[in-house]
Amino acid sequence: MSETRRRGIAERLRDGTVLGAEGYVFELERRGYIKAGPYVPEVVLDFPGAVTELHREFLRAGADVMVALTYYAHREKLRVIGREADLEAMNRQAVRIARAAAREGDALVAGNVCNTWAYDPDDASTAAAVRAMYAEQLGWAAEEGIDFVISETNDYLGEALIALEVKACRILADQGATIVGLNCDRGPQSMLSLIRAVRDAVDGPVAAQPVPYRTDADFPTMQSLKSATVERIFPLAMEPFGCTRFEMAGFARAAQDLGVSYIGICCGGGPHHVRAMAEALGRQVPASKYSPSMELHPMFRDGITAKDSTFLDAWNARL
Numbered sequence: 167m168s169e170t171r172r173r174g175i176a177e178r179l180r181d182g183t184v185l186g187a188e189g190y191v192f193e194l195e196r197r198g199y200i201k202a203g204p205y206v207p208e209v210v211l212d213f214p215g216a217v218t219e220l221h222r223e224f225l226r227a228g229a230d231v232m233v234a235l236t237y238y239a240h241r242e243k244l245r246v247i248g249r250e251a252d253l254e255a256m257n258r259q260a261v262r263i264a265r266a267a268a269r270e271g272d273a274l275v276a277g278n279v280c281n282t283w284a285y286d287p288d289d290a291s292t293a294a295a296v297r298a299m300y301a302e303q304l305g306w307a308a309e310e311g312i313d314f315v316i317s318e319t320n321d322y323l324g325e326a327l328i329a330l331e332v333k334a335c336r337i338l339a340d341q342g343a344t345i346v347g348l349n350c351d352r353g354p355q356s357m358l359s360l361i362r363a364v365r366d367a368v369d370g371p372v373a374a375q376p377v378p379y380r381t382d383a384d385f386p387t388m389q390s391l392k393s394a395t396v397e398r399i400f401p402l403a404m405e406p407f408g409c410t411r412f413e414m415a416g417f418a419r420a421a422q423d424l425g426v427s428y429i430g431i432c433c434g435g436g437p438h439h440v441r442a443m444a445e446a447l448g449r450q451v452p453a454s455k456y457s458p459s460m461e462l463h464p465m466f467r468d469g470i471t472a473k474d475s476t477f478l479d480a481w482n483a484r485l
């Protein structure tokens with residue numbers, strides 16, 4: 167695909183829905199390439215092939231955007247793990263890897279900055295430190311070649327300040343952000359109610375990228391989930407609360423019905439979720455070649471299939 171034919175993010179949003187896919191850090195931690203706790207994407211330099219492969223899997227599953235794996239690749243985090251000297255190389259390499267994967271299809275490349283843990287809304291001097299970190303990261307990203315920037319998981323306002331979050335989206339939109347929205351922390355069910363308010367508060371495109379976990383009104387974020395026996399299961403024991411591919415497909419449709427035009431997934435997401443979401447949005451993607459054909463299973467022919475709407479209907483009825 168030639169560079170000239172690649173449509174930009176604004177054009178794609180104008181023409182329809184953009185499908186995102188994130189959760190690289192969680193997925194690569196599960197695969198043994200990132201250390202839980204610091205969650206710094208050292209894999210970018212140490213095992214670049216693993217990053218390329220995951221990009222490729224999300225691309226085949228229908229993702230329209232390859233997000234450079236620079237989440238937590240900022241100066242503050244690299245200082246914590248003693249790899250500050252690798253800061254520039256890690257950021258540049260992450261963009262190069264994402265670019266190469268994007269060029270295997272028709273995807274865009276997003277630069278990525280995130281929560282720094284260095285920002286204190288009550289201390290004006292911290293804003294300068296955050297600005298400096300973002301500036302160096304995005305400077306390198308721009309030089310390597312990105313199509314747009316995703317600033318994500320900036321949630322220092324706290325989950326309780328819902329009205330402020332919505333207000334923050336409106337302010338960002340007024341400041342010229344092409345897309346505003348919510349990502350991470352909340353699962354599909356507890357994000358949808360918030361995203362409705364965001365949709366109502368802004369005029370431009372809205373994004374929603376929940377985590378694939380069964381959060382609800384009582385436990386609205388993945389960090390608040392608890393089991394019968396364990397007070398805190400975040401982040402290493404959340405599998406029992408995981409959403410099926412059908413639930414994420416249901417979310418994709420529900421979000422589209424609400425007028426969300428950038429629909430994706432965050433921490434915990436896998437290519438099977440992304441493919442189901444793409445298909446729920448009416449697309450056939452490369453990985454659809456291997457989508458389920460349960461009628462060919464020797465024993466479980468009557469099992470759930472992508473064509474079976476029971477799951478979706480039940481889930482949508484709960485919204």
Ligand SMILES: [Zn+2]
Pocket residue numbers: 189349350351377432433
């Ligand atoms: Zn996330």
